[in-house]
Amino acid sequence: MATKKNTSSTKLMKKKADDAVVYQVMAALVLLCCGLLGLRSLRAYYSTVGGFSALYDVSYLIGIGGMVLALACIVAAILVKRPLVRALLPWPAAVGIVAAATGFSMRLAWTDGFPFLYFFCGALALQYIILKLYRWEFFLVSLSTVLAGGLYFCLSSGMLWTYRAIFLIAVLAVTVVCSSLAVVAASRHGGYFRFFRWNVHLLGKNGSPALVLAANGLWFLCTVAVLILGSLFAYYCMFAAIAVEFVAAVYYTFQLN
Numbered sequence: 001m002a003t004k005k006n007t008s009s010t011k012l013m014k015k016k017a018d019d020a021v022v023y024q025v026m027a028a029l030v031l032l033c034c035g036l037l038g039l040r041s042l043r044a045y046y047s048t049v050g051g052f053s054a055l056y057d058v059s060y061l062i063g064i065g066g067m068v069l070a071l072a073c074i075v076a077a078i079l080v081k082r083p084l085v086r087a088l089l090p091w092p093a094a095v096g097i098v099a100a101a102t103g104f105s106m107r108l109a110w111t112d113g114f115p116f117l118y119f120f121c122g123a124l125a126l127q128y129i130i131l132k133l134y135r136w137e138f139f140l141v142s143l144s145t146v147l148a149g150g151l152y153f154c155l156s157s158g159m160l161w162t163y164r165a166i167f168l169i170a171v172l173a174v175t176v177v178c179s180s181l182a183v184v185a186a187s188r189h190g191g192y193f194r195f196f197r198w199n200v201h202l203l204g205k206n207g208s209p210a211l212v213l214a215a216n217g218l219w220f221l222c223t224v225a226v227l228i229l230g231s232l233f234a235y236y237c238m239f240a241a242i243a244v245e246f247v248a249a250v251y252y253t254f255q256l257n
Contacts, residue, residue: 021132028132031091032125035098036118043114046106055106063103069096094124108163116164119150136202138252140179141215142245147172148219149241155226156235172223176216183209204255215244 045051073093077086101120105113123146131139151168183202186193191203203209219241226234 024132025129027091028125028128031094032121035121039102039114039117039121042102043111047111052110059103059107061103063100063107066096066099066101066103069093070100071096090128094128097124105164113164116150116154119153123147123150134252135204135255136200137183137204137212138248140183140202140212141248144172144175144179144212144216144219145241145245145248147175148222149238149245151223152226152234152238152241156231156238158231169223172219176220180209180213180216183212211248215248218244 046055070093073089073096077089077093080086080089098117098121102117105117109116126146127139127143130142147168151165151172154162154165154168182193186200186202187209191201192199193202194200222237222240226237
């Protein structure tokens with residue numbers, strides 16, 4: 001009797017958790033649509049003389065304020081133990097990250113940086129949805145792939161080292177190194193990686209770091225080739241990143257069953 005009751009309770013808790021994930025994914029999509037519409041309106045206003053005059057001087061303040069908000073949410077997520085608070089913190093953190101990117105992009109690139117902001121918002125929402133629906137392993141593969149695709153997109157129109165390209169190549173380098181080290185360490189400890197006071201389950205049962213390492217190695221080689229061969233090769237590598245993301249999504253979707 002007690003066993004049946006425990007089983008029913010476990011199934012009920014799992015159903016509630018699955019429902020919560022669905023709501024979170026829907027909220028992420030709604031927030032993405034609102035963010036894209038807001039950026040579109042902001043771009044139209046900022047392209048005018050009045051909008052530029054009103055926002056240019058405060059754009060750095062927007063960027064700094066967004067950074068402070070994002071960092072505060074990240075620190076709170078590390079220190080706070082209440083599950084509800086930690087579940088809500090990603091939302092203001094995402095707003096802060098987008099605000100920081102928008103403020104600095106407006107200051108440094110006028111309206112030319114808005115296509116990158118559209119990509120940035122989409123990538124942020126995509127990574128959040130993958131983290132909620134799939135394994136950490138797919139998240140790490142997708143993270144390096146999306147960063148590489150964004151870098152190749154920036155460089156495909158010409159080998160111009162804009163702030164966006166410099167930012168992406170720096171983040172991609174850090175991501176490739178850190179994710180490679182993390183999955184190698186996790187493979188030696190049953191798939192778990194110790195991060196502060198959490199044990200993060202990076203690799204599934206009988207999981208291998210091979211896919212993450214293969215993706216990281218691929219984008220390292222492609223990035224070196226782009227730096228040597230130029231913008232035309234970056235254009236083709238951008239589509240290669242899209243193809244890898246699609247194949248990885250299909251593979252890890254079948255792995256859910």
